[in-house]
Amino acid sequence: MISLPIRPIDDYAKTFIQLVLPCVVPLSINCQAADKINYTKPPFAAFASQMTDGLSGGGKYERPVWNLHDSLGLPDWLSFNIEHRTRYESLDGCFRGGCKGGDQQIPLQTDVFLEARWNGFRLGGEFLDARQFGSDEGSGINTTAVDDADFIQGYLAYGDQNINYSGIGGEIIVGRQTLNFGSRRLIARNVFRNTINSFTGARVHLLDYNNWQLNVFATMPILRLPNETDQLLDNRQEWDEEDTRTWFSGAFLEVFDIAWNINVELYLYHLDEGDSTDNQTRNRRYFTPGFRFYMKPTAGKLDFQTETIGQFGTLRGSTEATDGKDLDHAAWMQHADVGYTFDHPWTPRLAFEYDYASGDENPNDNHDQRFDTLFGARRFEYGPTGMYGAFARSNINTPGYRITVNPCSDLQLGLSHRAFWLASDTDAWTTTGSGTSALRDKTGKTSNYIGQQLELTARYDFNSSLNLETGWTHLFKGDFAKDAPNAPAGKDIDYFYVQSKLRF
Numbered sequence: 001m002i003s004l005p006i007r008p009i010d011d012y013a014k015t016f017i018q019l020v021l022p023c024v025v026p027l028s029i030n031c032q033a034a035d036k037i038n039y040t041k042p043p044f045a046a047f048a049s050q051m052t053d054g055l056s057g058g059g060k061y062e063r064p065v066w067n068l069h070d071s072l073g074l075p076d077w078l079s080f081n082i083e084h085r086t087r088y089e090s091l092d093g094c095f096r097g098g099c100k101g102g103d104q105q106i107p108l109q110t111d112v113f114l115e116a117r118w119n120g121f122r123l124g125g126e127f128l129d130a131r132q133f134g135s136d137e138g139s140g141i142n143t144t145a146v147d148d149a150d151f152i153q154g155y156l157a158y159g160d161q162n163i164n165y166s167g168i169g170g171e172i173i174v175g176r177q178t179l180n181f182g183s184r185r186l187i188a189r190n191v192f193r194n195t196i197n198s199f200t201g202a203r204v205h206l207l208d209y210n211n212w213q214l215n216v217f218a219t220m221p222i223l224r225l226p227n228e229t230d231q232l233l234d235n236r237q238e239w240d241e242e243d244t245r246t247w248f249s250g251a252f253l254e255v256f257d258i259a260w261n262i263n264v265e266l267y268l269y270h271l272d273e274g275d276s277t278d279n280q281t282r283n284r285r286y287f288t289p290g291f292r293f294y295m296k297p298t299a300g301k302l303d304f305q306t307e308t309i310g311q312f313g314t315l316r317g318s319t320e321a322t323d324g325k326d327l328d329h330a331a332w333m334q335h336a337d338v339g340y341t342f343d344h345p346w347t348p349r350l351a352f353e354y355d356y357a358s359g360d361e362n363p364n365d366n367h368d369q370r371f372d373t374l375f376g377a378r379r380f381e382y383g384p385t386g387m388y389g390a391f392a393r394s395n396i397n398t399p400g401y402r403i404t405v406n407p408c409s410d411l412q413l414g415l416s417h418r419a420f421w422l423a424s425d426t427d428a429w430t431t432t433g434s435g436t437s438a439l440r441d442k443t444g445k446t447s448n449y450i451g452q453q454l455e456l457t458a459r460y461d462f463n464s465s466l467n468l469e470t471g472w473t474h475l476f477k478g479d480f481a482k483d484a485p486n487a488p489a490g491k492d493i494d495y496f497y498v499q500s501k502l503r504f
Contacts, residue, residue, distance in 0.1 A: 041461065042413070044469050044501055045191040046111030048081035049126050050180070052160040055169040055207045064503040066465040077117045085109040087194075087499035093386045095475065095493055096140065097228040097433040097486040103135040103387055107145055114154075120160055125155035126178075128163075130194045131235040141232050143224035144385070145194045148237040152198040152222070153177050159205075169207040175223065176200045178377070181215060181252045182265045183292055183307055185335070187391060188377035193385050197375050198222045200242045211256060218249040221375070223279055235352070245274030246281070248375070250288075265292040271313075271374060286313040286329060288374065299337060300343035309333040318435075331371040333357040333393060336380075340400075348405045355381065359395025359424030363442045370394055371429060383455050383473050388495040390453065390475055395431040397421040414457040422448040422480065429480065439484040446485075451478035451492075467501040 042051070042061045052058035068080050090104040108131050115124035130147045159171030178198050180189040190196045201219030225238040250269035258264050273284040290309035297303040310332050317325035339351030357371040373393040382391035382398075391398070392419065400418030407413070425444035432439040457471040475481075475493035 003127070014075070014363075018090075028119070041459075042503075043191045044459065044467060044499070045085070045189075046083045046109060046113075046126075046128065046196070048079070048083055048113040048503070049115070049124065049153060050189065051177070052079075054122055054157055054171045054173075055161055055205060056209070062464040064465040065463045066504055068504050079113065079115045081111075081113045082504045083109075083111045083113075084502045085499060087386070087497055088119060089384075089387050089495070092494040092496075093441075093490050093492060094488050095390055095432060095477070095481055096488065097437040097439050099138075099140075099488050100490065103139050105132050105139065105145075105387060107132045107386065109194055120158055122155075122157040122159070124153060124155055124157070125151060128152045130196075132194070133232060137229060137233070141229060143195060143227050143232070146232045146235060147195040147224045147240065147438075148235050150224075150237075150240045151176065152196050158201040167208065169209065171205045172202065172230075173205070174202045175224055177219075179203070179205065179217065179219070182254070182267065183294075184377050184380070185307065185333075186267075186269060186288065186290070186309070186374045186376045187252075190373065190377055193377075193378040195224060198240075199248065213254050213256075215252045216250075218243060218247065221246055221248055223276075225278075233475070238302075243276060243279060245276045245279075247272045260295075261298075262295050264294055265290075265294075265396075267291070269374065280319045281316075282319055283316040283326075284313070284329075284372065286311055286372065286374075290483060297339060297341045297349060299341050299347060302338065302340050304338045305335065306337075306402075307333075307335040309371075315368060325366070327366055327368040329368045331358045331369050332370045333373075346405045346407050348403065351402045352399075353381070353402060353418070354399045355393070355396065356398075356423060357393045357396050359422060361424050361426065363426055369424070370430070382418070384471060384495060384497060386497065388493075390431055390493070391420060393432050395423045395427045396450075397423045410461045412457075412459045414455075416455040416457075417452065419452045420450040422450065429484070433486075435501035437486065439480070439487055441480075441484050446483050447479035449478035450480050452476040465503045467503075468499075469501075470496075470498040472496050 040060050051061045074080060087107050092102045094100060104337050110129045112127040115122055128147060129149045132145050135141045153176050155173050155175035155177045157173040161169040164307050176198055178189045178196060179187045181187045197340055199219035201217060202451055203215060205215050205219040207213045220242040222240050223243045226236050248271050250267060252267040255265050267290055269288040271284055271286045273281050275281055287471040288309060288311045292307035294305040295303045304334045310492060312330045314326050315329050317327055334356045337351050337353040339349055341347055341349040358369045360368055360370045371394050378392055379385050398418050398420045403415045405413050425448045426442050428438040428440035429450060453473060453475050459469040461467050477492050481487060489500045
């Protein structure tokens with residue numbers, strides 16, 4: 001790990017302001033009001049393949065103003081997009097077990113998407129090159145940062161937007177594909193992370209346009225290769241493979257506007273995990289049912305969201321194939337938030353949030369209660385991932401609040417503040433390492449207070465093809481982060497990033 005000098009908090013704040021103010025000042029003169037936005041802003045990630053849908057079509061997201069389709073004079077039935085993201089990130093201090101000093105790296109993400117459409121058929125492919133520069137052996141690099149030159153999608157789909165004039169549309173997609181359902185807490189197409197989860201299998205999508213939609217799928221997760229540290233540091237290329245010993249399947253139903261603009265989601269997922277030659281697992285065999293009620297934010301009105309998730313099954317005591325001990329697994333997770341969007345040109349929104357994800361209560365029995373977020377994303381709730389990623393949806397108890405403002409349609413500012421406790425005093429702070437390297441007090445005698453996290457973000461869209469973003473996160477260490485066995489010495493944590501996104 002690269003040892004960096006400890007920088008004062010003011011240095012990061014000044015850097016943040018210097019990057020934001022040049023955007024704010026000129027925009028305050030000729031700036032379209034935020035409430036006049038006609039399009040949803042796409043996430044700061046490779047998203048061309050998600051801009052349209054086989055059943056509902058497109059139009060939700062703004063097309064890149066610099067686009068290869070028009071420049072090359074391509075026919076309407078063919079889509080061709082290239083996206084590139086460059087990020088610089090710096091971590092001052094550390095929170096993981098046994099670490100010391102700071103670190104920095106430059107992750108790069110280049111994505112190429114191609115899709116042809118004809119008489120209801122879609123044939124598409126997506127190529128992703130995710131690599132990094134500046135990391136070393138102490139950086140803890142893994143396949144969430146590097147997936148050098150590989151296909152994350154390659155599919156054939158057929159859809160009918162009005163099956164037998166019933167008003168219901170249906171589509172089946174087979175092949176390698178990404179999945180992105182509901183709140184994205186359990187299944188997500190990654191946004192901030194440098195690599196993207198993908199699966200090989202089949203998915204059926206049914207849509208009653210004004211009433212409900214249903215997704216049913218059966219897939220094998222994709223193993224990102226290589227997975228050895230030295231090969232990842234060298235950005236070595238190796239083709240990804242299906243995890244043929246693991247099946248991930250389920251059904252997801254969403255019903256629109258059941259009453260008072262409230263939507264409801266019901267789902268059940270099943271993970272049946274096995275060992276392969278190159279991938280020793282904990283043989284997780286989980287059923288994960290859940291439901292969510294939510295109301296979309298609207299100017300001048302309250303909105304809310306509540307999601308309850310259960311999880312039960314079995315898993316092996318460790319990743320060692322010789323470990324024949326199976327544990328009974330029973331866990332749960334709860335999310336709730338309530339927000340209000342003020343009817344003001346800047347559309348400020350204030351939201352109060354709460355999350356609880358269970359942890360293991362007794363490390364010495366044959367039961368496991370640590371919640372597993374499966375293939376979900378966490379950046380939108382718990383702060384940046386990348387080199388940081390201090391919190392995950394597992395063994396946490398965390399209230400917080402979030403403020404967002406849009407001074408104009410091209411600028412979005414955000415502030416988030418959360419406090420974190422362990423849900424179970426005897427379980428680990430799960431993001432601090434694996435096995436014995438993680439911060440854990442099995443006796444439960446150390447305080448369960450991890451600390452507080454403050455995050456500032458700013459995104460500026462020069463146009464629909466060029467986006468800029470920066471953020472600063474500060475972790476105020478609590479007693480557990482300071483005093484738990486194997487806790488690293490040192491003061492609080494500062495994480496800073498700046499990134500650009502080009503879409504063509």
